[in-house]
Amino acid sequence: MIQVFDLYKDFGKLRVLNGIELKIEPGEVVVIIGPSGSGKSTFLRCLNFLEEPTAGEVIFEGVSFKNSKNDVNRLREKMGMVFQQFNLFPHMTVLENITLAPRKVKNLSKKETEDIAFTLLKRVGLEDKAYTYPNQLSGGQKQRIAIARALAMSPDVMLFDEPTSALDPEMVGEVLDVMKKLVSDGMTMVVVTHEMGFAKEVGDRILFMDEGKIVEEGSPKEVFSNPKHPRTKDFLGKVLI
Amino acid sequence: MDFSYLQKYYGFFLNGTMITLLISFFGVIFGVLLGVVFALMKLSKNIILKSFSAAYIEIIRGTPIMVQMFIVYYGLPRLIRMDFEDLTLGIIAVSLNSAAYVAEIIRAGILSIDKGQMEAARSLGMSHKLAMTNIIIPQAFKNILPALGNEFITLIKESAIVSIIGIHDLMYNTDTVRGNTFRPFSPLVVAAAIYFTITFSLSKLLGIMERRLRAGDSSI
Numbered sequence: 113m114i115q116v117f118d119l120y121k122d123f124g125k126l127r128v129l130n131g132i133e134l135k136i137e138p139g140e141v142v143v144i145i146g147p148s149g150s151g152k153s154t155f156l157r158c159l160n161f162l163e164e165p166t167a168g169e170v171i172f173e174g175v176s177f178k179n180s181k182n183d184v185n186r187l188r189e190k191m192g193m194v195f196q197q198f199n200l201f202p203h204m205t206v207l208e209n210i211t212l213a214p215r216k217v218k219n220l221s222k223k224e225t226e227d228i229a230f231t232l233l234k235r236v237g238l239e240d241k242a243y244t245y246p247n248q249l250s251g252g253q254k255q256r257i258a259i260a261r262a263l264a265m266s267p268d269v270m271l272f273d274e275p276t277s278a279l280d281p282e283m284v285g286e287v288l289d290v291m292k293k294l295v296s297d298g299m300t301m302v303v304v305t306h307e308m309g310f311a312k313e314v315g316d317r318i319l320f321m322d323e324g325k326i327v328e329e330g331s332p333k334e335v336f337s338n339p340k341h342p343r344t345k346d347f348l349g350k351v352l353i
Numbered sequence: 354m355d356f357s358y359l360q361k362y363y364g365f366f367l368n369g370t371m372i373t374l375l376i377s378f379f380g381v382i383f384g385v386l387l388g389v390v391f392a393l394m395k396l397s398k399n400i401i402l403k404s405f406s407a408a409y410i411e412i413i414r415g416t417p418i419m420v421q422m423f424i425v426y427y428g429l430p431r432l433i434r435m436d437f438e439d440l441t442l443g444i445i446a447v448s449l450n451s452a453a454y455v456a457e458i459i460r461a462g463i464l465s466i467d468k469g470q471m472e473a474a475r476s477l478g479m480s481h482k483l484a485m486t487n488i489i490i491p492q493a494f495k496n497i498l499p500a501l502g503n504e505f506i507t508l509i510k511e512s513a514i515v516s517i518i519g520i521h522d523l524m525y526n527t528d529t530v531r532g533n534t535f536r537p538f539s540p541l542v543v544a545a546a547i548y549f550t551i552t553f554s555l556s557k558l559l560g561i562m563e564r565r566l567r568a569g570d571s572s573i
Contacts, residue, residue, distance in 0.1 A: 162472050185478050185479070188476055188478040189478035192476070192477075195469060195476075197469050199467075201492075203491050212487060213474075213477035216479060217477065217478045262477070265478060
């Protein structure tokens with residue numbers, strides 16, 4: 113479904129991604145772990161061209177993208193993204209947040225988009241919040257709305273960029289629950305996270321990144337119980353699992 | 354203070370006020386339209402548009418409006434070999450001046466919006482233009498309204514400068530009344546009261562607008 117060839121990203125003189133190769137199958141849940149500054153988030157953002165790769169190619173559903181001059185808007189329609197900082201639109205109600213893109217990008221009617229929105233709100237357990245503004249919601253609620261907003265475009269892949277890192281500890285669970293539901297629905301997901309428990313439980317494949325490279329990859333069992341690379345061992349030895 | 358001359362001269366103040374309002378009205382409209390253009394130019398990646406806009410803004414901000422007024426008054430008709438009404442030239446000069454300040458206000462407003470907003474919009478498949486019009490500009494507008502209102506008020510007051518090119522605005526007519534009645538002081542009080550009434554009403558109006566726009570902002 114997604115193929116990445118020889119992806120490089122430089123910020124000035126700093127090489128953040130150093131030749132990434134990856135293939136993601138439909139329905140797969142890929143979890144990317146690694147220390148800060150290892151390029152995890154940058155890699156995720158290169159997948160939908162929020163960050164323009166310096167070199168390399170992303171093939172998504174058979175279409176090749178080499179830079180953001182290709183029709184990346186079509187790519188992004190099919191690739192939902194959830195951010196660490198939620199990035200809900202503060203000047204709109206929850207319902208408007210969710211319906212805006214389907215209405216403007218897909219030209220669906222108000223009725224259609226609202227039906228979609230209420231179905232999704234129910235799915236994330238927040239149907240009573242349709243007419244509230246984002247700043248009246250808790251962090252966990254905001255992130256669940258952000259997930260619903262991305263799902264409203266009915267994407268084929270969901271990208272999660274540290275979705276629980278900005279949350280108070282007691283709210284992490286509710287967001288992970290929504291994500292687990294997505295996994296059981298068969299959604300293809302790429303998740304950058306520090307939640308090792310979550311990675312272990314729902315990941316089909318774990319990628320360990322360090323210094324812009326995928327250092328190790330394998331099933332959660334392989335990576336967590338029997339890491340091969342010394343950097344992986346070192347990292348996993350320092351984090352709580 | 355004796356205001357009895359008003360019986361005879363109130364028409365001067367009235368007509369002058371109309372002209373001042375007219376110039377301010379069109380000055381604000383064209384100032385904002387041009388200001389948006391200059392702001393977008395300065396934010397664009399095109400180096401030519403960017404430097405042109407930057408140079409324009411610096412020059413306007415760095416020269417007195419009085420000089421700009423004379424340059425437009427004497428220079429513009431010569432430059433494009435066309436005759437203009439004095440009033441038109443006055444409006445052009447005021448608008449060109451205001452555009453530079455409005456451009457900086459709008460640019461700052463757009464830059465003040467968290468970059469995550471644009472990213473979220475783009476990640477949903479919206480084009481840059483859709484994201485700008487639906488997400489960035491509405492939020493920016495709300496943020497810049499106080500600064501923009503301030504600029505409008507400045508414009509109304511500064512429009513008095515058109516009297517130097519002989520436009521019969523409130524300031525010019527006030528001077529006429531001062532001369533005709535041999536009263537150097539009290540007509541100025543009348544003019545000040547009129548200017549203040551205009552700017553104060555505008556500032557109240559903008560205050561109401563601002564409160565309406567902030568409706569969704571109450572936080573927990």
